[in-house]
Amino acid sequence: MNSKMNAKDISSGALLIAIAALGLYFNLDHPMGTARRMGPGYMPALTFWLLGGLGLAVLLIGLRNGPDRLDRWAWRELGLILASMAVFGALLEQIGFALSILVTVVISALADRSQTVKGVIGCSAFLIALCWLVFIRGLDIRVPFLPPFLGFY
């Protein structure tokens, strides 16, 4: 690999071009209209062509302004944090507020090796109490606190 290549910028350019191409493809469904009476497809066409052009510029500049290698991804942290939040969305209506918080805190805690069992329990208890106070007492959001299948709210 040429030592002047900036892998970050080249990938950035490629990403932008890909998004622009997808956008232009899906924009085929929308009537363009005329410059005077713009249809719903006019602004997207302008935007995505511009985006593609900028992507190309980033890519071309990236061929010569390096070297800058791609960063390593923290897959473990990334996966666990995103999963813990997605799980919250999936579980909230099923198992209620308190248990969802517990599950989310536990999954997210796996992302940081300095966590202790005691710390996680304390943190969950504190957050359940705080969120009950803020969101259920204070803001009155309509969510079951305990698992609904237990039969009481």
Next chain:
Amino acid sequence: MIENLTLGLSVALTFHNLLFAFIGCMIGTAIGVLPGIGPVATISLLLPLTFGVEPVTAIIMLAGIYYGAQYGGSTTAILLNLPGEVSAVVTTLEGYKMARRGRAGAALAIAALGSFFAGTVATIVVAASGPLLTSVALSFGPADYFSLMLLGLIISAVLAQGSVVKSVAMVVLGVALGLVGTDVQTGQQRFTFGIPELSDGIGFVSLAMGIFGIAEIILNLEKPENRNVSVAKVDSLWLTKTEMRRATPAVLRGTAVGSILGILPGGGAALSAFASYMMESKLSKYRHEFGTGAIEGVAGPESANNAASQTSFIPLLTLGIPANAVMALMVGALIIQGIQPGPRMVEAQPELFWGLIASMWVGNLMLLVINLPMIGMWVSLLRVPYRFLYPAILIFCAIGVYSLNNSAFDVYQTVLFGLFGYLLAKLKFEPAPLLIGFVLGPMMEEHLRRAMLLSRGDAMVFLERPISASLLAIGAIALGAMLLPAIRKKKDEALAE
């Protein structure tokens, strides 16, 4: 103006609004002290909580978080050499040196007093220039508006850190994300892929939380925690006569620099703090002392960043154009409350406009009281390890975004934007221009269509109208200047952290 300020004070001084201003200032100071969470993430986190209250109360609280963070950020910069906020990076240069010399108290005191003075002046600047700019803005046609927004986007990209081309691309990508949803004029669904939740567009809160809140947690977790809690001891907070005499001109200059730079889109607190530091290190009579703990190097930048954080409200309140990511969040907060920010806001919602201005000054006074005597409490906040902090941020994000529409879809959307934000960070993209583009995109499309309809499809209208033409010319010059290597290098130096 007196009449208006009285109206503003009568709004700001109600018990309810005072309470929310206080809460905002406290939260702001806290997150300012804590590294790893900034005002943008916090405000997007708290947006869902503000829907239940009056618009003016919501904005007062959110504004308190923003300028509170400027105060809090300087505390850790001085005592720990650890900037809590980007805008406090410069403060570490002289502030921490002062603390090492045993003048931590003086550095904290001048930072707070300078900030208070700057905040007061900036409040007056906002109050005076607001109605003036508004009356100018009311004469704008759709073409002028379009050009103004374009200029705002260009400048925010030019002043962002890193590559200008990539920042411009982020702006355009933001505009593209803003296209998702129902086309206002024809009712056609665009890029919704048959998902009913997307017909109202991508959730603003989900986008901001994902990119700034969630992605930031992952980025923080992958770096090992590095917080040495060897806090410098705080002695007397009183300034000596010499220190007072030396700091005063720096405060004045910093206030002026900050008030001006704050108005620029993309400028804001960090840039003005740096500009003020550069200025002091060239102009001060004691410039030979820079690097060893010169009080001017604390007084100037601290005044500048606080002045800037307040004057950056000017484009938002008068033109409806956000100058930075925090202001983009304010636009989001107003729109969700059913208020379209823009020149008509002063007329239509005087209590909101003047109430906010008055509350800024009240908030600054509160911050002075919150910060100086309670410094020990804020420092002890630093002992809260990040491993307790991030689950809390995560949970608040999750519940907050769910409570918007009581829908799990919003939570999933936030997860996706978290992933996207992480990807962008790994490729060295600046996320702030994206948010500004997202907010301005739909308004730009509307003005573009209206302008072209009025001109019967003639694009020359943008060059024929004098206001529009001059705005576009400024934008072209700003972009062109970035192509000159010498100027680009200066910018890189100024924004290097």
